[in-house]
Each structure stands twice: as structure tokens, then as C-alpha cells.
Amino acid sequence: MQxxxxxxxxxARACGVSTQTISRVLNDRVDVSPxxxxxxxxxxxxxxxxxxxxxxxxRQQSSTLGVVLAGLQHKGISTxxxxxxxxxQNYGLDLILKELPSFEATxxxxxxxxxxxxxxxxxxxxxPEVGDNWVQVQKSIPPHCPPIVYLKGNPASAPLSxxxxxxxxxxxVSNHLIAQGYQNIAHISGPLDWFEARERxxxxxxxxxxxGRSVGDNSLQEGSWDTxxxxxxxxKLLKGFPEMDAxxxxxxxxxxxxxxxxxxxxxxxxEQLGVAGFDGISESAYFIPSLTTVKQDFRGLGALAVRKIKxxxxxxxxxxxxxxxxTILTPELIIRASTQRSIERA
Amino acid sequence: MQxxxxxxxxxARACGVSTQTISRVLNDRVDVSPxxxxxxxxxxxxxxxxxxxxxxxxRQQSSTLGVVLAGLQHKGISTxxxxxxxxxQNYGLDLILKELPSFEATxxxxxxxxxxxxxxxxxxxxxPEVGDNWVQVQKSIPPHCPPIVYLKGNPASAPLSxxxxxxxxxxxVSNHLIAQGYQNIAHISGPLDWFEARERxxxxxxxxxxxGRSVGDNSLQEGSWDTxxxxxxxxKLLKGFPEMDAxxxxxxxxxxxxxxxxxxxxxxxxEQLGVAGFDGISESAYFIPSLTTVKQDFRGLGALAVRKIKxxxxxxxxxxxxxxxxTILTPELIIRASTQRSIERA
DNA sequence: CGCGCTCGATCTGAAACACGA
DNA sequence: CTCGTGTTTCAGATCGAGCGC
Numbered sequence: 027m028q029x030x031x032x033x034x035x036x037x038a039r040a041c042g043v044s045t046q047t048i049s050r051v052l053n054d055r056v057d058v059s060p061x062x063x064x065x066x067x068x069x070x071x072x073x074x075x076x077x078x079x080x081x082x083x084x085r086q087q088s089s090t091l092g093v094v095l096a097g098l099q100h101k102g103i104s105t106x107x108x109x110x111x112x113x114x115q116n117y118g119l120d121l122i123l124k125e126l127p128s129f130e131a132t133x134x135x136x137x138x139x140x141x142x143x144x145x146x147x148x149x150x151x152x153x154p155e156v157g158d159n160w161v162q163v164q165k166s167i168p169p170h171c172p173p174i175v176y177l178k179g180n181p182a183s184a185p186l187s188x189x190x191x192x193x194x195x196x197x198x199v200s201n202h203l204i205a206q207g208y209q210n211i212a213h214i215s216g217p218l219d220w221f222e223a224r225e226r227x228x229x230x231x232x233x234x235x236x237x238g239r240s241v242g243d244n245s246l247q248e249g250s251w252d253t254x255x256x257x258x259x260x261x262k263l264l265k266g267f268p269e270m271d272a273x274x275x276x277x278x279x280x281x282x283x284x285x286x287x288x289x290x291x292x293x294x295x296x297e298q299l300g301v302a303g304f305d306g307i308s309e310s311a312y313f314i315p316s317l318t319t320v321k322q323d324f325r326g327l328g329a330l331a332v333r334k335i336k337x338x339x340x341x342x343x344x345x346x347x348x349x350x351x352x353t354i355l356t357p358e359l360i361i362r363a364s365t366q367r368s369i370e371r372a
Numbered sequence: 373m374q375x376x377x378x379x380x381x382x383x384a385r386a387c388g389v390s391t392q393t394i395s396r397v398l399n400d401r402v403d404v405s406p407x408x409x410x411x412x413x414x415x416x417x418x419x420x421x422x423x424x425x426x427x428x429x430x431r432q433q434s435s436t437l438g439v440v441l442a443g444l445q446h447k448g449i450s451t452x453x454x455x456x457x458x459x460x461q462n463y464g465l466d467l468i469l470k471e472l473p474s475f476e477a478t479x480x481x482x483x484x485x486x487x488x489x490x491x492x493x494x495x496x497x498x499x500p501e502v503g504d505n506w507v508q509v510q511k512s513i514p515p516h517c518p519p520i521v522y523l524k525g526n527p528a529s530a531p532l533s534x535x536x537x538x539x540x541x542x543x544x545v546s547n548h549l550i551a552q553g554y555q556n557i558a559h560i561s562g563p564l565d566w567f568e569a570r571e572r573x574x575x576x577x578x579x580x581x582x583x584g585r586s587v588g589d590n591s592l593q594e595g596s597w598d599t600x601x602x603x604x605x606x607x608k609l610l611k612g613f614p615e616m617d618a619x620x621x622x623x624x625x626x627x628x629x630x631x632x633x634x635x636x637x638x639x640x641x642x643e644q645l646g647v648a649g650f651d652g653i654s655e656s657a658y659f660i661p662s663l664t665t666v667k668q669d670f671r672g673l674g675a676l677a678v679r680k681i682k683x684x685x686x687x688x689x690x691x692x693x694x695x696x697x698x699t700i701l702t703p704e705l706i707i708r709a710s711t712q713r714s715i716e717r718a
Numbered sequence: 719c720g721c722g723c724t725c726g727a728t729c730t731g732a733a734a735c736a737c738g739a
Numbered sequence: 740c741t742c743g744t745g746t747t748t749c750a751g752a753t754c755g756a757g758c759g760c
Contacts, residue, residue: 044720049758052756079426099451144425254654254658282655403748
């Protein structure tokens with residue numbers, strides 16, 4: 027077999043100095059003579075020595091971040107994670123990832139505990155707020171828990187959170203549909219036990235009411251975010267709300283199914299039916315026709331979360347213990363062909 | 373401030389036993405009397421004690437997995453990661469994630485070293501094989517490196533690898549286009565410094581040749597996997613290969629752009645133009661028209677990788693040190709409306 | 719620059735105890 | 740009463756690095 031991995035002692039012996047000197051070189055201290063330092067570095071390189079994070083972690087603050095998320099198959103989640111990984115690497119932080127097996131999973135105590143066992147310096151919680159799982163999370167937080175930054179939930183429910191103004195985005199896009207002259211605007215929502223889904227619905231209904239329109243029960247259908255569910259929901263709307271001439275869909279993936287279904291029924295978009303989505307995934311520019319949507323900066327969201335945790339480590343911050351630190355990002359309306367009946371399609 | 377976290381000593385003191393007994397309870401040993409065990413568990417729960425993974429890691433084999441990947445924004449990659457996370461949690465493994473900032477990044481030595489510093493038991497390398505970065509990876513592997521399982525690369529280049537038979541998938545779908553009676557079949561490839569892109573192109577050209585067709589330079593355009601690049605590539609094909617009546621696109625996202633562009637030019641799919649993709653992302657069933665594609669089991673790929681590393685830990689395996697352990701998964705052809713000109717579109 | 723101690727857990731060897739022969 | 744046998748427990752050394760002196 028191969029020899030066990032070299033330790034700091036092996037290096038020390040090979041250099042003819044004490045382990046302390048090696049340690050100093052590793053940590054870039056000044057009190058080592060240039061000659062010794064060079065010699066040590068050479069030996070380290072030659073032996074392929076790497077310090078043990080475990081041993082080191084016993085004496086120092088860890089530089090590991092925990093991330094809890096759910097639904098990696100959704101583009102918004104995976105893009106957020108990309109933002110997190112890149113920013114964490116910028117700051118030299120390691121990252122331990124946990125994924126909830128399903129959105130309904132409420133018992134995350136073991137996940138949080140496992141992260142605490144790893145001595146993480148902070149936790150980014152990017153799983154959606156569904157039903158009462160927020161309560162479950164709160165109950166799962168053990169004493170001595172590192173700071174947790176919550177993404178994409180109800181900003182009111184957590185002390186440290188970053189979210190996107192779903193209400194505002196939905197209001198903007200609904201208003202745009204009204205301005206384009208559409209009369210009967212339906213909504214396909216996300217699962218209504220999701221906070222984000224409820225906010226988007228609220229933006230839609232408020233925009234209609236502010237424009238003096240009535241909001242009937244038959245103009246709303248609930249989806250599950252999945253493309254397939256968009257198909258079902260739209261089919262029901264066609265039956266139950268035949269006067270519909272526009273629909274605001276709670277995410278782009280379901281909007282894709284609406285476009286597909288409308289095409290199969292020979293409905294012309296945007297002439298006979300206006301369609302708008304939410305999320306602003308890059309593919310939406312290539313839907314047929316290109317999709318009007320509300321763009322969220324998922325990547326920026328992830329990066330911001332990392333920076334927030336990093337800030338909490340600064341000594342001056344930890345003392346001031348900001349009671350509530352809530353950031354709300356504003357989404358951006360992107361107008362494309364699927365809602366512009368006045369002009370030629372691009 | 374709050375008191376520091378409880379250690380095993382605190383628990384021992386509170387129970388009036390030695391730390392050794394606590395340790396035994398934590399590790400589910402048999403040699404603890406039921407009374408003592410219960411008492412200890414109660415105190416642990418009451419104090420909110422959690423063992424430190426660092427201290428533990430100094431004496432035992434770690435149960436942490438390292439994952440290196442690139443391109444989380446691509447659906448295939450994020451789905452693979454989902455497979456990895458869920459399977460790892462099945463086995464009680466922790467997971468440290470590293471993402472290459474770009475596909476071109478070749479200097480991954482620091483990433484691998486950082487993982488080794490964390491004493492990972494194995495590494496899953498799911499970044500694509502691009503250009504000569506394979507050579508770079510090899511050079512970056514320090515001595516005493518834990519086993520590395522490579523996903524999606526050239527199976528020949530790594531001892532431990534899992535990949536999907538891109539050649540076979542491409543051959544199947546190209547053959548299908550031929551069988552449907554399409555005469556002039558173009559290809560939009562991925563970036564040709566990617567192994568996978570070259571394999572798919574090879575499958576396409578071989579299928580054409582086997583059918584007695586010639587393969588001209590003007591029937592091939594290179595994309596970058598991104599939807600936008602599909603648009604460019606297709607525009608060039610329209611100009612340079614006007615007799616084209618079908619196109620095999622190297623991934624679904626670029627195929628979306630082809631459908632979009634064809635629609636803008638008034639080209640009817642599948643009647644005037646057959647279109648097929650690769651990957652089998654769930655949205656492709658809702659493209660207009662629904663897309664024929666080659667489905668890869670990304671999730672299964674990730675799960676398999678975890679199991680493979682797990683296997684290597686079994687003592688009987690490590691001794692037999694299998695020289696080359698290569699798994700090649702077979703992709704599945706999914707025939708949808710975009711290539712079926714004989715029948716009505718669904 | 720180095721010695722010796724420390725971090726928090728695990729491992730080793732052996733002690734303390736109960737039991738029946 | 741002593742001796743083995745087996746169970747339960749403990750004190751002390753130990754892992755690899757960092758820190759004070």
C-alpha cells in the first residue's frame with residue numbers, strides 16, 4: 027500500500043525544524059527567515075503535503091457555509107446556487123450542500139443539525155416557504171445555531187432574509203396586459219401554499235381591481251410550477267373562462283405549455299391571446315412567440331446571500347446584532363412579442 | 373453573550389460518567405447499559421449537544437464527498453447534481469461542492485487540493501472534458517488523492533468513469549430522421565472542443581454515411597450549447613445549406629431556438645423541416661411542435677456516481693483495485709411530433 | 719525560532735463489578 | 740474464598756494543527 031498522508035510533523039522532520047515553523051509558513055506569518063521559508067515550501071511541495079482541515083478547524087473559526095435547498099431541477103434554484111458557489115469561492119469559503127428530497131419535507135432538523143456538526147459559519151436557506159414549513163424550520167433551530175439567511179420567503183417571517191418583490195413584479199406585468207388593451211385576463215398561479223405563488227396572485231388581482239375590473243373565480247387556475255401542470259390549467263381556463271383574451275402565468279415553464287396548447291388550438295398569440303410569464307429564464311426569449319416575462323436576478327440573489335453571511339462575521343457587525351435585516355430585490359418587466367398585439371412580431 | 377457550545381465533556385460531567393461512555397452512546401455501541409444510555413441521550417437532548425465533525429474527523433475516516441462541476445445553469449448539470457445530493461443523503465454522506473467559474477478553466481489544482489484538505493473520501497468530477505483540460509486535471513492530481521469518478525467524459529481517458537453513449541444516441545436519432553424520409557440532414561453541434569459534442573457529430577455523420585449519403589461541410593454548424601447560439605447556427609445553415617429539410621441539434625436548448633427561427637421564417641415543422649434535439653429535458657415535450665430528442669438519465673448518472681464511490685470504500689473492493697471501471701449508459705430515443713411528417717401533429 | 723499545551727472527539731488497555739463454578 | 744468470564748466503565752494517550760511563551 028501507499029504510505030499514509032504526510033503530516034506537519036513529517037514536514038518538520040524533513041526540514042530539520044519544529045512543527046511550529048511549518049505552521050508559521052503555512053499561515054504566512056512574518057517571523058520566519060526567508061531561507062527557512064523557501065526551504066519549507068520546497069519540501070511541502072515535494073512531499074505533496076496538505077494540511078488537514080479537521081485539525082485546523084479545531085482551533086480556528088471555520089470557513090464553511092451550509093446551503094439548504096429544494097428543487098434543483100428548477101432553473102431558478104440552480105441559478106441561485108450558481109450565484110452562491112461562485113461568490114463563496116471568491117471569498118475562499120467552502121460549501122456544504124443539502125437538498126430536501128421534496129418541497130413538502132418539513133422535518134429539516136436533521137439537515138440543520140448535520141450542518142451544525144460541520145461547524146458551518148452560516149447557513150443559506152433557499153428552500154421555498156411552503157404551507158407551515160416555516161414554523162417547522164423555526165422549531166428545528168437548535169440553540170447555538172449559526173446565522174441563517176433565508177431566501178425567497180416571506181420577508182416578514184425571518185430576521186435575516188433576502189427576497190424578490192413578487193407582488194410588485196406581478197402587478198407590473200398585469201398592468202402591462204391591461205395597457206395593451208386585453209380585457210379578460212386570467213391567471214395560472216403556482217401552488218397556493220407557496221408564499222411566492224400567493225404574492226404573484228395578489229399582484230395580479232390587485233392590478234385588475236385598480237383598473238376597475240372584476241376578478242372572478244373562473245379566471246384563476248392553480249398549477250404546480252411544472253410545465254405539464256400549465257397545460258392542464260390552461261385547458262381548464264379555455265373551458266371555464268372562454269371570454270379570456272390574456273393570461274398571466276406564474277412562471278415561464280408553465281407559460282411554455284400555455285403557448286404550446288394555444289398553438290394546438292389554433293389560438294394566435296398575441297393577437298387572440300396575450301401570454302406573460304414570470305422568472306425571465308433565458309430560454310423564454312426563444313419561445314414561440316418570444317415571451318413577455320418578469321426577470322428575477324437569481325444569480326445576484328445567491329451572491330448577495332453569501333455576502334450577507336460574510337458580513338455577519340465581521341466583529342463590528344456581530345456586536346450590533348441587527349434585529350431584522352431584510353433585503354427586497356425589485357424584479358424587472360421584460361416586454362416581448364407574446365403580449366404586443368399592436369406591433370409586428372419580432 | 374451566549375455560552376460556548378457544549379462539548380462531550382460537559383455532557384459527561386452532567387451525567388456523572390466519563391466521556392468515553394458518551395462516545396459509546398453516540399456511536400451506538402452495545403456495551404452500554406440501557407439505563408445509562410437513556411440517561412445520556414436525555415441529557416444530550418436537553419443540552420442541545422452536537423458532536424464536532426472536526427474532532428471526530430481526526431480519528432475516523434471521513435464521510436464527505438467532493439463534487440467538482442461546471443455550468444450549473446445547464447439543466448443537465450443541475451439535474452445530475454440533484455441525483456448526487458439525494459443519493460449522498462441516502463447514504464448519510466456530506467457533500468462539498470466546487471464549481472469551476474467557466475468551462476475553460478483548466479487550473480483545478482486548487483480545487484482538488486481544497487477538497488483533499490477537507491479529507492474527502494472521494495471526488496465526483498462532473499465538469500465536461502474540454503480541449504486538453506483532461507491533461508490538466510491529470511497533472512493536478514496530487515499523490516494520496518482519494519478516488520475520482522469522472523462523469524460525461526471520454527471513458528477511455530479515466531480509470532473510473534461513467535458516461536453516456538453520445539455516439540449511439542446521435543446515431544439513433546439521425547437514423548430516425550433518415551427513416552422518416554428526410555433527405556438533407558444538417559447538424560448543429562456543440563462546441564467541438566467538447567468530447568460529447570464530437571461524439572454526437574460522429575454519430576450523425578456515421579449514420580448518414582451508412583445510409584449512403586454524403587456529408588458536406590456546409591451541413592454542419594457549431595454552436596455553444598446556449599439557446600442564442602442555436603439561433604445563429606440555424607441562420608447560417610439556412611443560407612449555406614438551402615436544400616436542408618431536417619436538422620439534428622446537439623441539445624434541446626439550441627433546438628428550441630431552431631424551432632423559433634423556423635417559425636419566424638414560415639418554415640413548417642415537421643412538414644418542411646424535421647428537427648431533433650438531444651438531452652430529453654422535460655420542457656421539450658411542450659416545444660412547438662413537441663420535440664423528438666434523445667433522453668439522458670442525468671439523475672441516475674449522479675446517483676450511480678455516488679454509489680460507485682461508496683463501493684470503493686468497501687474493504688474487499690479497495691484491495692482488488694480494479695484497473696479500469698467504466699460504465700456507459702445507453703440513451704433513449706424519444707420520438708415526438710417535430711420529426712413525424714407522416715402523421716398528424718399531436 | 720522551538721517547547722509544550724490545547725482544541726473535541728475516539729481508541730486502547732485495563733479496572734471495577736457481578737456471576738457461577 | 741478464589742478463580743475465570745463477561746459486562747460496564749474509566750483514565751489517559753492520541754489524531755494534526757495552532758497558540759502563548
